[in-house]
Amino acid sequence: MLSGKVALVTGGSRGIGAAIARKFASMGANVAVIYAGNQQAAEDVCGQCREYGVEAKAYRCNVADFGEVKDTVAAVKADFGTVHILVNNAGITRDGLIPMMKEEAFDAVLDTNLKGAFNMIRHCAGLFLRGREGCIINISSVSGLMGNAGQCNYAASKAGLIGLTKSVAKELAPKGIRCNAIAPGFIRTDMTGTQENNPLLAMIPLGTMGEAEDVAQAAAYLATAKYVTGEVLRVDGGIAM
Numbered sequence: 001m002l003s004g005k006v007a008l009v010t011g012g013s014r015g016i017g018a019a020i021a022r023k024f025a026s027m028g029a030n031v032a033v034i035y036a037g038n039q040q041a042a043e044d045v046c047g048q049c050r051e052y053g054v055e056a057k058a059y060r061c062n063v064a065d066f067g068e069v070k071d072t073v074a075a076v077k078a079d080f081g082t083v084h085i086l087v088n089n090a091g092i093t094r095d096g097l098i099p100m101m102k103e104e105a106f107d108a109v110l111d112t113n114l115k116g117a118f119n120m121i122r123h124c125a126g127l128f129l130r131g132r133e134g135c136i137i138n139i140s141s142v143s144g145l146m147g148n149a150g151q152c153n154y155a156a157s158k159a160g161l162i163g164l165t166k167s168v169a170k171e172l173a174p175k176g177i178r179c180n181a182i183a184p185g186f187i188r189t190d191m192t193g194t195q196e197n198n199p200l201l202a203m204i205p206l207g208t209m210g211e212a213e214d215v216a217q218a219a220a221y222l223a224t225a226k227y228v229t230g231e232v233l234r235v236d237g238g239i240a241m
């Protein structure tokens with residue numbers, strides 16, 4: 001379904017990003033796995049992707065750095081020819097209550113989660129425009145839809161991603177480029193850790209945490225849904241209903 005396409009996935013070395021990289025590879029896409037620090041984990045994900053008979057390569061890049069992103073997109077273009085699908089998945093949390101939150105914690109989260117997505121879209125846009133084809137998927141969060149006490153920085157970054165998604169979708173739709181967001185709820189990854197006793201679980205209508213593969217399935221849908229743009233797809237067991 002995605003054979004011949006090139007997918008770039010940020011934060012692809014673990015968790016939701018790794019699941020999306022593997023899913024796209026299973027659909028026939030070649031995959032550029034962008035990682036922040038753990039080269040071995042990124043190489044392992046590339047190896048798992050290659051088992052589907054596609055090409056995969058890992059690139060170290062801090063998505064918050066405008067210049068590094070520019071160089072990385074150029075390197076991906078040199079290796080793969082272009083990018084068709086961009087998944088802005090890299091994200092961090094630095095939770096804290098507002099009276100105690102350090103300026104650095106606010107800036108770091110906004111720089112990675114929101115500006116990181118802008119940086120990638122900014123530098124991939126030329127490739128999309130030249131090919132008159134492109135699909136952008138931004139990984140937001142239900143925190144961005146509902147807000148969450150103790151996460152003012154994270155929720156602001158994830159709400160910002162939704163504004164970014166809709167603006168890019170409107171701007172680039174006439175050029176055949178789509179942009180959508182996914183808002184995951186409570187997904188079992190390194191970011192959420194061991195949460196079996198978290199009281200939030202009782203608020204999930206479907207009763208359990210989600211898996212990274214549940215988000216990857218939504219990404220696969222958005223990658224192939226040619227008439228869907230500007231959408232925010234919740235994958236949250238109903239928590240933000």
Ligand code: NAI
Pocket residue numbers: 010011012013014015016017034035036037061062063064089090091092112116139140141142183184185186187188189190191192
């Ligand atoms: P994770 O912590 O397991 O993975 C995040 C990935 O982003 C890691 O590979 C990390 O190295 C990478 N990353 C962080 N900063 C980076 C930077 N500056 N440059 C490049 N890469 C960087 O987290 P998880 O759970 O897989 O989350 C993936 C995305 O899904 C994040 O954007 C997160 O906010 C979002 N999300 C996760 C939820 C969950 O319950 N796990 C719920 C809602 C949204």
